[in-house]
Amino acid sequence: MSGNGSSVHALQGRRAGVVSRLLAACVDLPVVLIGLGLVYLGISGAMFLLRGDRFRFPSPGVLGAVGIGQLVLILYLAIGWSTIGRTPGQQVAGLRVLDRRGSRPRLGLSLLRALLCVVFPIGLLWSAVSRTNASVQDLILRTSVVYDWRSHNARRQVEPKDAAVTK
Numbered sequence: 001m002s003g004n005g006s007s008v009h010a011l012q013g014r015r016a017g018v019v020s021r022l023l024a025a026c027v028d029l030p031v032v033l034i035g036l037g038l039v040y041l042g043i044s045g046a047m048f049l050l051r052g053d054r055f056r057f058p059s060p061g062v063l064g065a066v067g068i069g070q071l072v073l074i075l076y077l078a079i080g081w082s083t084i085g086r087t088p089g090q091q092v093a094g095l096r097v098l099d100r101r102g103s104r105p106r107l108g109l110s111l112l113r114a115l116l117c118v119v120f121p122i123g124l125l126w127s128a129v130s131r132t133n134a135s136v137q138d139l140i141l142r143t144s145v146v147y148d149w150r151s152h153n154a155r156r157q158v159e160p161k162d163a164a165v166t167k
Contacts (some may be wrong), residue, residue, distance in 0.1 A: 016095050018128035021135075021145060027089030028076070043066040070118050075127050077114035082107040085148075089095060094147035113141050 031124030038069065040058075058067060080087035081128040085104035087122050097113070099105040116137040117124060127145075138144055 011094075012149060014147050015133040016093075016127075016145045016147055017133050018125060018164060020093050020095060020147070021092035021124065021127060023089065024093040024095055027092050028087050029089075031088055032069075032073050032076050036069055039068065039086060064116060071080050074111065074114040075120050077117060078107065078110040081105050081113065083112035090145075094149045095145050098144050100142040101139060109143070113137055113143055116140065 036084075044055075044057050047058055047060065079085060080090070081097045084091075085098070089094065097105060099109055100115060117135075120136065125135075127133045127135045127138070130139075132144075
């Protein structure tokens, strides 16, 4: 951002809007699809080794594929949020997920947030109309998504600048 002398770092700690979240999701989607493909190849290879007969790709059916895809997505999100506070897509967009104390969410909270995001994705769009840029998942779990360009090694907490995190 230029023109008025401001930079993207002026947004540091502010809650992210729906556009930034969607841009991060556009980066994360291919990563998840590649991961899902690798899981499928791994299962195929394991089945071949266990059976020892002719190789056939397994056919999980639509419900099986959707279920496995949702599980991979939940794990992807939860692991990213609980380990470094962000997914690779959120890293690219300069976003970080925080708990109510302004810290990286623990695994349990990350799993619950990921489950809510996958089961009720339309709730993420609430951040487009929310005055505090909070999704339904953020409101329920008292989390927030903020702009944060610091490396994952930085240990200090991030306190959202534009709205107090519910404590």
